[in-house]
């Protein structure tokens with residue numbers, strides 16, 4: 080029996096199911112499930128979920144030490160290019176910033192991009208005991224934690240979300256708290272574990288945090304039903320925000336293990352981007368914020384969209400250049416692998432100018448009796 084998609088297009092009998100590739104973790108399969116259901120509605124096609132094993136799931140070392148941008152991504156991309164699946168769903172923050180030849184990424188509406196603290200008794204970054212042990216595998220989170228609470232003992236952890244939550248909340252907890260992304264807990268229906276949604280002024284999220292990347296072979300866009308579905312899945316404010324954040328990372332040549340935070344918001348026809356580069360010990364951090372007006376749409380919708388995308392990219396590049404001019408490359412290891420310093424050679428030996436502003440602001444807020452906890 081032919082089926083009718085939402086677009087009114089007849090799906091011919093015998094059309095094979097759309098195969099959606101995912102990592103095997105609970106978080107990955109949950110978020111892939113959401114996307115798969117939407118694609119089923121939007122295309123009218125049957126959708127099949129294909130589990131792909133990735134190196135990131137097999138290795139057990141510290142994520143920071145594995146040093147691979149995209150450890151979770153390569154296997155999924157190979158499956159996509161091999162034709163073992165037609166769509167791959169990634170967490171956008173795990174996706175390297177470089178363009179993958181032959182593949183196209185679409186970003187559905189983003190979940191809350193903030194980081195959260197999960198601690199017993201509703202404790203917060205401010206109220207954790209002196210010297211509390213806080214788990215995170217992320218140099219970005221570690222650096223920003225240390226900058227507001229130099230007394231904390233930051234412990235390198237990894238593992239899936241449940242494993243990490245158990246380290247702070249389980250019966251055999253050996254940590255006072257862990258830091259995780261709001262989005263992952265929301266998707267797993269584990270927001271009950273959150274004791275504080277951390278203000279972005281205290282902890283700038285990772286570029287792309289909270290957003291999903293739905294990736295297809297560019298050649299699949301010749302299929303008008305799939306192309307239409309992906310246009311419907313695309314969320315423009317999310318696309319522009321993550322373009323700005325990821326252009327910043329690309330310009331800094333920073334990977335997901337670099338102590339860099341970036342948070343863009345699209346509101347009132349402008350994009351505002353704030354970024355932080357932190358010294359891993361938290362002793363210093365650079366911050367810079369800038370905004371750009373979204374160009375009014377003239378010409379074709381495609382041309383107007385391209386102009387907005389260019390504005391978002393330009394903003395990311397501009398903020399990155401400001402951070403580099405302030406000495407970002409001297410402050411923190413930005414590159415994934417290889418020796419530091421190649422950037423330094425290019426950036427010269429400029430002295431930092433605005434180094435500790437964000438740290439001072441955060442400490443002031445702590446002295447003044449704590450900061451606003453944003454509700455989401």
Ligand SMILES: NCc1[nH]cc(CCC(=O)O)c1CC(=O)O
Nearest residue numbers: 170172259260262263288289290
């Ligand atoms: N690197 C692991 C990872 N990749 C995406 C998320 C959370 C979901 C998201 O940011 O979209 C997580 C877990 C975490 O950081 O807590």
